Amino acid sequence: MASDRPPHPVVQPVVHRDVVCPFCGLGCDDLTVEEEPPATLAVRSTDCPVARERYSRIPAPEPPRVAGVPVPLEEAVGAAAAVLGAAQAPLVAGLGTDIDGARAALALAGRLGAVVDHALSDGLYRNLAVLQRTGWIATTLAELRNRCDFLLVAGPDPAALHPRLFERWVTPAATFQTPPSREVVFLCGEPLDGTRAILSGLPVTVLAGDSARVGDAAAALAAALADPSRASGAAGIAAGDIAALAERVRKARYAVVAWAASAFDGAHADLTVERLVHLVRDANRHTRCAGLPLAGYDNVVGVNQVCTWQLGVPLRTSLAGGAPLHDPHRFAWTRYAEVADAVVWVSAFRPEVPAFPAGQTVIALASPGTAFADEPAVFIPVGTPGIDHPAHVFRSDTVVALRARRLVDRGLPDAATVLKAIVAALPPEAPAC
Numbered sequence: 001m002a003s004d005r006p007p008h009p010v011v012q013p014v015v016h017r018d019v020v021c022p023f024c025g026l027g028c029d030d031l032t033v034e035e036e037p038p039a040t041l042a043v044r045s046t047d048c049p050v051a052r053e054r055y056s057r058i059p060a061p062e063p064p065r066v067a068g069v070p071v072p073l074e075e076a077v078g079a080a081a082a083v084l085g086a087a088q089a090p091l092v093a094g095l096g097t098d099i100d101g102a103r104a105a106l107a108l109a110g111r112l113g114a115v116v117d118h119a120l121s122d123g124l125y126r127n128l129a130v131l132q133r134t135g136w137i138a139t140t141l142a143e144l145r146n147r148c149d150f151l152l153v154a155g156p157d158p159a160a161l162h163p164r165l166f167e168r169w170v171t172p173a174a175t176f177q178t179p180p181s182r183e184v185v186f187l188c189g190e191p192l193d194g195t196r197a198i199l200s201g202l203p204v205t206v207l208a209g210d211s212a213r214v215g216d217a218a219a220a221l222a223a224a225l226a227d228p229s230r231a232s233g234a235a236g237i238a239a240g241d242i243a244a245l246a247e248r249v250r251k252a253r254y255a256v257v258a259w260a261a262s263a264f265d266g267a268h269a270d271l272t273v274e275r276l277v278h279l280v281r282d283a284n285r286h287t288r289c290a291g292l293p294l295a296g297y298d299n300v301v302g303v304n305q306v307c308t309w310q311l312g313v314p315l316r317t318s319l320a321g322g323a324p325l326h327d328p329h330r331f332a333w334t335r336y337a338e339v340a341d342a343v344v345w346v347s348a349f350r351p352e353v354p355a356f357p358a359g360q361t362v363i364a365l366a367s368p369g370t371a372f373a374d375e376p377a378v379f380i381p382v383g384t385p386g387i388d389h390p391a392h393v394f395r396s397d398t399v400v401a402l403r404a405r406r407l408v409d410r411g412l413p414d415a416a417t418v419l420k421a422i423v424a425a426l427p428p429e430a431p432a433c
């Protein structure tokens with residue numbers, strides 16, 4: 001039977017092209033994202049599971065809460081400022097935010113005399129600890145794509161964390177090689193099925209070995225580079241394979257050693273990184289070689305950059321004494337949360353917040369839909385950088401800050417705005433005597 005009601009208007013999806021993805025640190029800037037009004041997003045141009053999941057998970061906005069009770073934003077900001085104004089040992093952490101958010105978080109931490117750290121600094125410090133101890137020779141993603149003719153992937157396939165690494169930075173033709181050629185070797189790790197498919201047009205060698213002992217394999221390779229007669233087996237890889245690999249590194253014109261430190265097992269993964277860094281150093285006695293440490297989820301690289309340029313020291317720093325005091329052991333957020341009397345936790349990239357010690361006072365600035373183990377003292381929903389508001393985030397190789405644009409308007413404030421409002425609402429500082 002025909003209806004005399006007017007037909008439903010067909011709502012056409014809005015197509016966003018050349019979208020910059022802010023999530024894993026690779027900085028892909030070629031995404032096509034479809035928006036079904038009012039605010040549902042779907043990635044159409046890539047199978048990257050991280051991008052698909054992150055763009056599709058944008059819950060409806062919800063009001064701020066104080067002690068579990070919905071309140072207007074101004075009231076939540078005032079409650080947060082009241083709690084923080086009385087805190088003696090606050091922690092400003094999580095810091096899953098864009099560059100503006102990081103700057104605002106540092107301003108709040110400076111005003112409070114707080115400790116600052118990022119939720120994912122454990123993985124970052126596996127690299128930073130080595131950089132601080134020994135220095136390193138590192139390269140960029142652009143150098144990998146345009147100059148590298150020999151890529152050594154150390155440990156587990158980084159594509160598990162950075163899904164489009166090979167598609168975006170390894171298989172495109174090199175610009176500055178004549179003739180163009182590229183070879184990939186996996187050392188103590190096996191390529192994922194997707195990686196095998198993407199690399200099918202390149203010569204690939206897999207020396208699977210024991211991924212937990214990739215540092216041993218790197219040390220054996222460094223020894224074989226120095227003196228081929230000293231080639232020995234390591235991590236389940238035969239001496240002959242180590243010797244052959246050393247010969248290929250020697251013949252390379254621009255070798256790159258890539259790793260994702262977050263994928264390394266064990267409490268002392270920084271020692272594995274140190275052996276890889278030494279391998280790169282030793283390889284430079286024979287050819288050009290550089291390391292490529294991969295990191296960058298939740299803009300941890302960008303937040304660390306902001307911390308370093310504003311304070312002169314990286315994350316895991318206390319601002320309690322007037323001058324920044326950096327201690328990567330003492331001021332790791334997992335340790336300091338045990339003694340802090342108030343925690344500001346920022347998680348704008350994903351609706352996840354860790355469980356804190358029982359009774360901890362938490363001010364959470366997080367995505368709507370965040371599930372908490374314990375209701376925080378104050379919860380203020382904030383927008384996601386590159387989805388709800390324009391944002392700058394740093395790429396994994398630390399040299400490029402990318403501008404991600406706004407895609408939807410859920411009416412959510414950005415973390416920087418909320419953090420600045422909290423600073424403005426803090427009780428006046430006592431005049432210096």
Ligand code: SF4
Pocket residue numbers: 021022023024025026027028046048049050051162163164165
């Ligand atoms: S690889 Fe990383 S940056 Fe690229 S689309 Fe996937 S999540 Fe985004």
